[in-house]
Amino acid sequence: MKVTAYGAAGCVTGSCFLVENEKRVLVDCGLFQGGKAMDALNWEPWPFDPASLQAVLLTHAHIDHSGRLPKLVKDGFRGPIYTTAPTAALSRILLLDSAHIQEMEAEWKTRKNLRKGRTPVSPLYTTEDAEKTMTLFQPVSQDEVLSLSETVHFRFRNAGHILGASLLELWRGDLNHGLKIVFSGDIGRKDQLIVKDPQPIFDADVLFIESTYGNRRHRNYEESVAELAEAIRYSHEHGQKVLIPAFAVERTQEILYVLGQLYREGTIPRLPVYLDSPLAIAATEIFRQMVHEFDEETQEILRQGHDPFNFPELVFSRTAQESQALNELKGPAVIIAGNGMCTAGRILHHLKHNLWRRGCSLVIVGYQAEGSLGRRIIEGAKSVRIFGEDIMVRARVFTIGGFSAHADQEELLQWLAHFTNPKLQVVVIHGEKKIATTFAETVRRRLSLETTVPELRQTLYFDEAEKPTAVPAMVRPRWDEVLAAVEARVAQARRGVDLWAERLDADASEELEAAVRVFVRTLERYTGKA
Numbered sequence: 001m002k003v004t005a006y007g008a009a010g011c012v013t014g015s016c017f018l019v020e021n022e023k024r025v026l027v028d029c030g031l032f033q034g035g036k037a038m039d040a041l042n043w044e045p046w047p048f049d050p051a052s053l054q055a056v057l058l059t060h061a062h063i064d065h066s067g068r069l070p071k072l073v074k075d076g077f078r079g080p081i082y083t084t085a086p087t088a089a090l091s092r093i094l095l096l097d098s099a100h101i102q103e104m105e106a107e108w109k110t111r112k113n114l115r116k117g118r119t120p121v122s123p124l125y126t127t128e129d130a131e132k133t134m135t136l137f138q139p140v141s142q143d144e145v146l147s148l149s150e151t152v153h154f155r156f157r158n159a160g161h162i163l164g165a166s167l168l169e170l171w172r173g174d175l176n177h178g179l180k181i182v183f184s185g186d187i188g189r190k191d192q193l194i195v196k197d198p199q200p201i202f203d204a205d206v207l208f209i210e211s212t213y214g215n216r217r218h219r220n221y222e223e224s225v226a227e228l229a230e231a232i233r234y235s236h237e238h239g240q241k242v243l244i245p246a247f248a249v250e251r252t253q254e255i256l257y258v259l260g261q262l263y264r265e266g267t268i269p270r271l272p273v274y275l276d277s278p279l280a281i282a283a284t285e286i287f288r289q290m291v292h293e294f295d296e297e298t299q300e301i302l303r304q305g306h307d308p309f310n311f312p313e314l315v316f317s318r319t320a321q322e323s324q325a326l327n328e329l330k331g332p333a334v335i336i337a338g339n340g341m342c343t344a345g346r347i348l349h350h351l352k353h354n355l356w357r358r359g360c361s362l363v364i365v366g367y368q369a370e371g372s373l374g375r376r377i378i379e380g381a382k383s384v385r386i387f388g389e390d391i392m393v394r395a396r397v398f399t400i401g402g403f404s405a406h407a408d409q410e411e412l413l414q415w416l417a418h419f420t421n422p423k424l425q426v427v428v429i430h431g432e433k434k435i436a437t438t439f440a441e442t443v444r445r446r447l448s449l450e451t452t453v454p455e456l457r458q459t460l461y462f463d464e465a466e467k468p469t470a471v472p473a474m475v476r477p478r479w480d481e482v483l484a485a486v487e488a489r490v491a492q493a494r495r496g497v498d499l500w501a502e503r504l505d506a507d508a509s510e511e512l513e514a515a516v517r518v519f520v521r522t523l524e525r526y527t528g529k530a
Contacts, residue, residue: 001172001179003208003427004459006047007032010433011456012212012369013064014041017183018048021172023152026056027183031067031098033341035371042068042124047457051076055148058083059156059185060165061090061249067098070125073133082146084156085139086164086290090249092134093282097248099123099130101344142166145175160188160198161405162250163286163293167199179462181206186430187407187415191221193254194287194308196295198407200418206462207424209416211431212367213401213408214439224402225258231361231398232268236332238359243395245347245374247340248280250405251366253287253309255336257298258403260311274326276317276337276346284309327353340366342374352386360395365403370432409439413446426451427460 001021007014007030014032019025032038050072058081059065069081069091083091106123113121140146145155151173156166168183182204190197219227235242246252252275262268275281287309291302301308317323323346326335337347351373354360368374376384378399383392401408407415416426426449428440433453440451454460 001181002459002461003181004047005429005454005456007041007456008064008210008430009454009456009458010436011038012367012430012432013038014068015059015065015185015430016068017208019170019181021152023054023148024048024052025148025152025170026053026072027168027170028059028065028185029056029068029072030065031063033064033343033372034369034375035343038369038371042071046072046075049076051078053077053079055079056081057154057168057170058087058091059159059168059183060162061087061094062162062186062247063094063098065185066091066095070095070099070129070133073136074125074129077136079136080138081133081136082138082140082154082156084142084164084166086286086293087166088134088137088139088164089286089290090162090164090283091137093279093286094249095130095133096127097279099125099127103127151178157199157201158196159185160190160192160195161186162188163195163290165195167201169201169204179206180204181462182208184209184430186210186212186405187412188405189218189407189411190414192295192405193221193257194250194294194298196293198415200415202418202420204419204421204424206427207416207419208427208429209412210406211412211428211436211439212406213404213435214412214428214431214442215435216401216408217410218404218408219400219402221402224400225262227398227400227402228255228258228363229262229268231363231396232262232271232334234396235359235361236269236271239332240357240359240361241329241332241350241354242334242361242363243347243350243354244334244336244363244365245340245342246277246280246336246338247366248277248338249283251340251403252277252280252336252338253284254403254405255365256284256309256311256314259314259334260306260308263311263313264306269332270313271332271334273311273314273334274317274336275314276323276326276335276350278318279338280336281316281318323349326350340374341368341372342377343372348373348386351384352389352391355384355386355395356392358394362395362397364397364399367404367406409442412439413442416443416449417447422448424449425462428453 004018006018007016015028015030017027032041102123102125106121109121142156142158145153147153153171155169159165159167167185170181172179182201187210188198232242246255259273298308335350337350338345364374364378368378373384381393383390426443428436428451436453440453443449443451
């Protein structure tokens with residue numbers, strides 16, 4: 001089997017991996033983001049024929065993983081796009097929004113070109129292309145093994161990153177004896193807000209793992225919440241605004257979750273919060289429709305009668321006129337607007353009107369790619385150019401990594417340590433080159449695993465794996481913590497037998513006890529205790 005990295009190699013964005021054996025499958029098809037040089041990569045011809053692909057396997061909805069799908073369809077792809085139901089729902093609003101941006105940018109460049117006597121500019125893709133793309137989506141369940149052919153199989157598992165985000169297991173050949181490749185997609189953090197924890201994977205021959213934050217540790221959640229509260233109090237005292245550039249999916253909902261919590265606790269002063277993003281508003285509505293995907297902590301908030309994404313101070317700003325009115329608003333307020341890297345969208349207007357004001361707070365809660373405006377600001381730029389005007393940076397800048405939906409170095413290593421194959425080949429992707437290299441070296445040093453950091457467009461070849469037994473990976477005991485958890489269940493079942501024997505009549509007790517003892521023996525057999 002061979003895999004070619006056509007994105008997210010030597011950089012974070014543009015996720016796109018062509019997997020070839022008797023089938024040609026694309027894993028993700030995202031936009032490159034982070035300045036003119038990265039954007040230019042989106043316009044390059046495909047190094048493969050889109051019509052030759054049998055399928056696309058999409059790990060999640062973020063544009064750096066899904067944003068070139070309409071271009072793929074525009075250029076001839078007609079196969080199925082497999083992903084989870086939440087990812088399909090979120091991809092629809094994100095891809096339509098991206099298509100609108102492509103059309104608006106092309107229109108602006110065309111007007112500029114015509115004034116200079118040059119030719120019109122076509123968009124990367126259109127809204128019609130995005131609509132055609134959505135007809136190809138085929139939602140599937142996580143944890144279900146599906147087949148593309150007799151020898152190619154795949155399964156999505158929960159990645160704990162954003163709603164619907166998945167790890168991808170891909171097999172060539174027999175599920176027990178063939179080659180197994182795992183793509184991490186973007187891995188979330190344990191105990192992250194809203195979504196469930198990442199699923200541990202125990203068995204693989206090759207792992208493509210992200211390394212966005214592979215060289216650092218995040219602040220913990222409590223410190224991050226305290227810093228956000230500090231930013232709000234600071235600007236409230238100075239009568240200025242708090243600006244939060246946030247990605248529409250997951251990050252915005254997490255910030256709303258935290259702000260609602262802070263208001264309920266009385267930790268911050270009462271001031272209006274404007275969600276100035278039609279896309280984020282639409283994404284929040286999708287979140288509300290998928291409460292079954294939430295983790296236990298968020299479910300508990302719902303059981304207490306609270307909406308985790310709403311509170312009395314929250315105001316939705318949908319129209320351009322409502323957004324513009326915020327720039328005339330006097331007094332302190334919190335404004336959450338896209339996009340998350342400050343490269344486009346309504347946040348640019350708010351930065352232009354407020355970044356130069358002392359007392360303003362700029363709260364960065366997401367990854368800032370190389371070349372982005374947000375990256376320049378957090379690296380200490382004294383002034384930045386916005387809409388052709390130089391704007392002084394006098395606002396207080398808060399960089400809060402604890403709200404990141406990406407695992408940090410230690411969390412990545414902890415997830416990676418679940419794999420039991422000492423010959424696992426680790427391919428480090430989704431990271432700036434220096435960071436990916438640092439993480440690869442750390443994996444070699446701490447876990448003694450072979451690592452590779454591919455270049456963009458590099459092809460990697462993997463041989464068939466030889467498995468020692470035909471025991472299915474889902475049955476074989478896989479890790480100490482799994483063994484401990486099962487043993488705890490055995491003990492719990494035994495206690496249940498005694499309790500039921502006391503409470504039920506003799507006949508019912510005897511029948512129930514026999515059934516439970518079968519269950520106990522089954523668990524013992526799988527843990528090697530029979």
